[in-house]
Amino acid sequence: MLIVNSVSKSYGAISALSRVSFSLSHGDVLGLVGLNGAGKSTLIKGLAGVFPFSSGEVRCGDSSLAGDPLGYRMVVGYQPERPCLPEALTVLEYVSFIRSICCHSSSGDRTDKLLHDLDLFPLRYSLCTELSKGEQQRVGFLAAVIHQPKLLLLDEPMSGLDPKQLLAFRRFVSAESDQRITILSTHLLSEIRAVCNKLLVIDRGQVKMFEEDLSHKDLAHFERYFVQAVPEGDEEYSGVASVG
Amino acid sequence: MIRWYRVKSFVWRELLIWWASGTSCLSGAALLAGSAYFFFTYLASFQERMRQYNAGFLGEVNRPSLRGMVIEPYFETIGFLLVFLVPLLASRLFLSDRQNGFLEYLFSLPVRMSEFVLGKFAAGIFNLLGALLLVSVPAFVLLASSNMSALPVIFGFTSLFLVSSFYLAMGMALSMYVKQVTPLVISHFSILMVLYFLPAISNDAAFGLGEFIKLMSPVPYSRLIIEGFVSVSVIGFFVAGVVSCLLMNILLLAAERYLQGSRSVQFEGQGGIDA
Numbered sequence: 001m002l003i004v005n006s007v008s009k010s011y012g013a014i015s016a017l018s019r020v021s022f023s024l025s026h027g028d029v030l031g032l033v034g035l036n037g038a039g040k041s042t043l044i045k046g047l048a049g050v051f052p053f054s055s056g057e058v059r060c061g062d063s064s065l066a067g068d069p070l071g072y073r074m075v076v077g078y079q080p081e082r083p084c085l086p087e088a089l090t091v092l093e094y095v096s097f098i099r100s101i102c103c104h105s106s107s108g109d110r111t112d113k114l115l116h117d118l119d120l121f122p123l124r125y126s127l128c129t130e131l132s133k134g135e136q137q138r139v140g141f142l143a144a145v146i147h148q149p150k151l152l153l154l155d156e157p158m159s160g161l162d163p164k165q166l167l168a169f170r171r172f173v174s175a176e177s178d179q180r181i182t183i184l185s186t187h188l189l190s191e192i193r194a195v196c197n198k199l200l201v202i203d204r205g206q207v208k209m210f211e212e213d214l215s216h217k218d219l220a221h222f223e224r225y226f227v228q229a230v231p232e233g234d235e236e237y238s239g240v241a242s243v244g
Numbered sequence: 245m246i247r248w249y250r251v252k253s254f255v256w257r258e259l260l261i262w263w264a265s266g267t268s269c270l271s272g273a274a275l276l277a278g279s280a281y282f283f284f285t286y287l288a289s290f291q292e293r294m295r296q297y298n299a300g301f302l303g304e305v306n307r308p309s310l311r312g313m314v315i316e317p318y319f320e321t322i323g324f325l326l327v328f329l330v331p332l333l334a335s336r337l338f339l340s341d342r343q344n345g346f347l348e349y350l351f352s353l354p355v356r357m358s359e360f361v362l363g364k365f366a367a368g369i370f371n372l373l374g375a376l377l378l379v380s381v382p383a384f385v386l387l388a389s390s391n392m393s394a395l396p397v398i399f400g401f402t403s404l405f406l407v408s409s410f411y412l413a414m415g416m417a418l419s420m421y422v423k424q425v426t427p428l429v430i431s432h433f434s435i436l437m438v439l440y441f442l443p444a445i446s447n448d449a450a451f452g453l454g455e456f457i458k459l460m461s462p463v464p465y466s467r468l469i470i471e472g473f474v475s476v477s478v479i480g481f482f483v484a485g486v487v488s489c490l491l492m493n494i495l496l497l498a499a500e501r502y503l504q505g506s507r508s509v510q511f512e513g514q515g516g517i518d519a
Contacts, residue, residue: 048352051501073354084345088264089257100253101353 001025002151002181007056009042009205016042017205019056024198026150027178031192031214032185034202040185041081043202044155047183048078060151060181074102077149081156081185083136085128091115091139092124095146102147114142117172119165133160141169145176152182158191170194189223246359254363255370262336262371271332272375275325279379282321286314287386311396315383319400319470322379323463326408327440331432333371334415335425337364342423347500357497361490365416372408376401395472403469406482407462411436413489420496439463 002024009017017039024030034040046053049069058065063072085094095111115121118138123131128139137160144152154173161169173182173195184196192199193214201209262268293308302308341347350360383397415432422428439461446457458464462485465478 045348045352050348050351070354070356073352076352078349078352080345080349082345084349086257086261086344086346087340088261093257093260097253097257098353101250101355 001059001061003057003059004047005057005059007043007046007053007058009039009046009051010054015205017046017053020202020205020207021056022200022207022210024181024183026181028198029173029177029182029184029196030198030200031196032183032200032202033187033189033192034208038202039205040202041155042205044078044153044183044185045080047151048076048153049073050078074147075150076153077144077147077151078153079137079140079144079155079157081159083128083133083140085131085136085139087127087129089128090125091120091128091131094128094139095142098143099146110148111146114146118142119168134162134165137161138165138169141172148179150180152180154182154184156185156187158186158188166191246356246362250355250359251363251366254360255367258337258364258367259370261340262333262367265336267332267336268371271329272378275329275375276378278325279318279322280382283314283318283382286317286321290314310386310390310392314386315392315396315400316470318383319404320467322376322400322404323407323466324440326404326411327433327436329375330372330408330411331415331429331436333368334412334419334432335429337368337416338419339423339425339428351501357494357501361416361493361497365413365490368412368416369409372412373405376404376408380404396470399472399474400470402474403466406469406479407466410462410482410485410489413486413493417489417492417496420493420500 004020004022006019006021007017008015008019020039020043022030032040032043045051047058047065049065049072052066058072060072060075063075065072089097092111092115095115099109099111112121115124118141120135120138120142123135128136131139137157141154141157144154158166158169170191173184177195182195184192186192197214199209199211199214200207290308290310290313293302293313296302297307338347341350380397380401383400386392387394387397414435415428418432418435419428422431440463442461443458443464446454446461462482465481468474468478
């Protein structure tokens, strides 16, 4: 279970996140939606342990982010918005490196299976930087799930994926979602509808809406939801909503 | 507690990256060419001197020695060449990770900063050891083909190892401040040059500060080891220098982790976070 209890992040007078709270159970897939600069990436990065929150508490299972940061990060998988792949390593070398960092034991190595599932097996000896953006995104995703994390944090993972890859990505997230908690930040409402069962709308660092059951909502209802969560006159939001 | 398997993973990664780069081959070739040139120059000078000695132009007490005319000057010269090589090596260790965003990603991995820094440092040391072994080959060959004691070569190699470790750790700490490749290489090189020539320029220092300033340069300590004067204080200078630079590196990385968030907020803030 993931418990996010009143987390805030501020930099002097700038408040990036303000008392964000929610909790998720095993198997939940949370869609995180908001404008550019709303605080989605700050929340995802904070939950990934990239930087500490100013206040509040985060617990994933038995591990606390503040109390046991290494233990916590051991059970977290994070895919950043921009793939950060080293220029001189092949896909297999990079994935093996991440795997060796995150799990010492060689038992349960599922690198080959994941390479096949994500259609990366033919590219395993290619240099990471020679891959297309979609392929790099898939390598980043593979690195995030290689150690079977209990909490998977995906920051706009669909950017750069072509329609075929998008469908494969949906299948993969849905197929493995029962094994973990997934938080997915995206602007694409259709993707949230397709893979998420919960929704968190965030604006200017604050939670505007936390919908705990999306299973019976159609896309139109979903868009209305989103528009309601937006301050009046904020035209940029309705533009984003119509993307779905 | 440090998990050595993580350190090993970083070492392996760094070695793969370093040896795939053109810089490694170019700098290695330049070091080899430079060292070979100086070795044969010193050897030719020694042979000329021996000819003079055998012809009776030098006194009986002035018999030239391989140690004094080839081995010691050769290792001292390699020490100077390291001033050029190490900044190139150190500049690659952190900057590429920072530029492609891996440093930020690293903070989400279950890794201690000390493991990361030690892994980087150990990889750099492995590379330097390889380079130093290569440039020491002529000295070992000379050792095998003469009746000279092995100690001068061992002392020379130890001296180079210690001084290059110190230079490397210093470069790693510096790369926490200077975040572009060219300025980093230039500033690291400049600092090493100043340290190298510090003993020479410190003689003119006022108020008797010259002796104190000399203590800050690794060159006199390195020279002492090459000449066979190994002591705790001499080794301690290098160990203290390396440890303090690595500690500074770890602390600055931890500070950077905090600043990481503020940078992303400045970027995101363009979208809608109000002050």
